[in-house]
Amino acid sequence: MIKRRLVEFGVICLVLTWVPWAVLGVLGVNLDEGVGMLVFSLAASGPSLAALVMWLLYRERRRMVRWSPVWPVAAVVLGAIGPLGACIIGGQLPELPDHAASVVAGAGGVLGAAAYTFLAGPVSEEFGWRGYVQPRLREYFGPLGTTVVLGAAWGLWHVPLYFLNGTGQHDDGLFTAAGVTFFLELFPLTFVMLFVSEKLRGGVPGAILVHAAWNLTEELVPPLGGGVWVELLVMTAVAAALLPSWTPVRTGRRVAR
Template identity: 25%
Template sequence: MQRPVSGAHASGSNSSSGAARRGGLSVFLLIAFVVTWMIWLPILVQARTSGLAAMPPTFFLASVGPLCGAIAAALWEGGPRELARWARRTFATGFAPVWWLAGIGMPLAYLAVGWASAFLVTGVWPDPAGLGLTGKLPGLAWPVVAVVWVLTFGVGEEAGWRGWLLPALSRKISVFWSSLIVAGVWISWHLPAFFFNPTYTAMGPGIIGWMLALVCGSFLLAWMTAGAGWSILPVLLWHAGFDLLTAADMSAGVIASVISAIVMIQGVLCAWLLWRRRHAL
C-alpha cells in the first residue's frame, strides 16, 4: 500500500504552485457554498411552506457547488494552465491498482455485511429488487441511480473536497489536520439540507452521529486520495457506492447504520495512520 505523505509535498503540485495567486481558498469556499445554497434555497422555501411532494432534480444539481469552487479557485490561482494541471492530477489514472480495488471493493463489502446484518436482525434477506432504489429518484433502476450518484454527489463533491480543498490545505499543514478541516467545511456545506431533506430531518439528535460518521469518512477518503497520488477516482467510486447503498429506501435502519458504523471504524484507523505520519516528508 502506497504511503501517503503530509505537509508541503502532499498536494502533488508542481514548482509553479509557489507563485500561485493568493486567495484561492476564499474563492473556493465562496463559490462552493453560494452555488449549492442558491440552488437549494428554493427547495428549502417550498419545503417549509407548502411541503415537498418529491425531491426536485435541482437537489442533485446543487452537488456541483464544490466542483465549481475547485474550477474557480484553480482559474483564480493560475488561469487555464493551473486548471488543466488540477484536472490532470485530480482525474489521473496512473495510481496503483489496489486503489481501484479499494474504491469498488469497499462498497461491495459494505453491501455484503449490511445485508447479512439485516438478515440476522429481521430473519429475512433484503429484497434484491430494492437495491439502490430511492424515492428521491423514482422509477430509476439501480444502475441508473448509481450513475446519478457518480455524476452528482460523486464528481460534484469529490472534485472539490478531495480534489482541490484537501491538497490545497495539505501544502501547509498535515493531511491529518487537513482532513479535519475538510470535514468541518463538508458538514457546514450541508446546512440548508438539514431543513428540507427527509434523510436529515428524520434523524433528530441522531444528526450528531451523522456528523461523527462524516468526520470519520473524511479521514478514510483522505487516506485513499493521498494513497492514489491525489487522484479522486477511487474516492469518487467509493462515494457513489456508499450513497447508492445508504440512501436507498430499503437501507433505512439496519443496513445504513451498519455501513456507517463500519466507515466510522475505518475512519478512526485512517485517522490514527495519518496522525502517525503527519510529519512525514
Template identity: 30%
Template sequence: MTATPPAGQKSGLALFFTVTFATTWAFWLTAIALGGSPMSFPTVIPYLLGGFGPVIGAIVIRARRARLRQSVPAHTVRLRLSTRLFWVPLLLVMAPATVLAGALLAHLLGDPAVSLTAGQSLIATMGGPVPFVVSMLVAGPLAEEPGWRGTAYPRLRASLNRVQASLVLGAVWAIWHLPLFFISGTVQSNFGLISWSGLLFTLSVIPMALLTGYAYERAGVVASIAVHFGVNATMALLGVSSPLTQALILAVQSIVVIALLAWQRDSRAEPRVHTAPPLHQAIK
C-alpha cells in the same frame, strides 16, 4: 524555519469555500422557498444544481490559477496508470463492504435483516439500473469530489497533515449539507435535523471525509469518486434509515480508516523546511 503556504494558495482556498457555499446554498434555499418534492418541477432544478457547488468552486479556482499562472499545489495527487490505477477497484469494493458490514452487525443486534427490497423499488422508480448508477455517480461523487478532494484537500495539506486536513474538510462538508434537512422529501429531511438519524448522518461525514481523503492520496480524484459512489449507492440499495445501522456503519468505517491510516505512513505529514544552501553553492 518552516514554510508557510503562499498567499495566493490561502486565498484560493477561501475563494473555493466562498463560491461553493454561495452557489450551493443559494440554489438549495431557493428549493426550500419553492417547496414541494425535490424531484418535482420546479423544485428539482435548484435542488439538483445546488449539488454542483463544489465542482463550480473547483472550476473557478482552476480558472483563477490559470489566469495568475500559478503552479499546481504541491500536495495534488495525479493518477498514474502504472502505479495507482489498481487501487481504484480495491477501494470501490472496500467502500460498500463497510456499509454492508455495519448493516449485518446491526441485524445481529436486533435490526431487520439486510434486504434489497428498498433498493429494487428505488431502481424501478428511477427507470432501471443504468439511470440509478448514473444518478448515484453524478449526484455526489462527480458533483463534489473534484471540489472537496481535488481542490480543497491539497490546499489544506499545505499546512496540515492528512488526518487534520480530512477532519477540517469533514466539518465543512457536514455544514454544507445542512439545507438538505429543510427540503421536503430528501433523505436528510426524512431523518430530521433534531433526531438520532440526523445526528448520525452529520457525524458520518467525518469518517467519509477520512476515507475519501485516504483514497485521494492513494490514486487521486478517481479513487475518491469510487469511494463516495460505493458508499452512497450501497446505502441507497439497502435503504439504510435505522439509527442503529447508521451508528454501526459509522463505527465500521472509523475502524477501517484508522487501520488504513496506520498501515500507510503519512510521508508528507511534517511541514516542509527550507534550509540554506551549502556555503560553496551560495558563493558561486
C-alpha cells in the same frame, strides 16, 4: 496565498449552493420535477463548480492520477463496507436482494441507478472537496488535521438540506440518530477518501468511486434503523485500521505528515 484561495473557494461554493437552496426553500418549490429539480441539482454541484471557477481564474496545475488496479478495488470496498457491514451485523442480509431490486427498479434500472449514484454527490462535489480543498489543506495539516477540517466543512455544507422540504435529509431530521450519525460518519469517510486519493494515488476519481460506493450501498441495503450507529462504528474502525499504514507523501512545498 493558499489560505486566501481556500476562502475564495468557500465563498463561491456557498453562494452557488446555499443561495439557490434558500430561494427554493422560501418559495416552497417542488424539488422532484421541472425547474425546481434543475436548480436544486445545479446548486448541489456547488463544490465542483467552485473548483472550476477557481481553475478558470488561476489555472493551477495539480498532480495527475496514477493508474493502478489497487485503488479502484479499494475504493469500492472501503466505500461500501460501512452500510454493508451494518446490514450484515444487524441480520438484514436476507432482505437485501428484494430491497436492492426495488431501489434499482425505482431508479429506472441499473443504468439509471448508476448514473444517479455517480452524479448526485460524487461528481457534483468531489472535484471541489477532494480535488481543490484537500490538496491545499495538506500544505498545512497531516492526514488527521486534514480529515477534521475537511470533514467539518463537508458536513456544514450539507446543513441546509435538513431544512429543505423534499430532500432525504429533511425526512431523516437533523437531531435524530440518522442525522447525527450522518455528520459523524463524514469524518472517517473523509479519511478513507484521503487515503484512496492520496496514499493509493487514486486522485479525484478514487474519491468519486468511494463516494459513489457509499451512496449506492446506503440505498441498496434495507433501512438500518438503529443500525446507523453500527455503520458509524464500522467506518471508524476502518479508518483507524488504515491510519498506521500511512507514510509521508510529498505534497506541494513540504512533506505532509
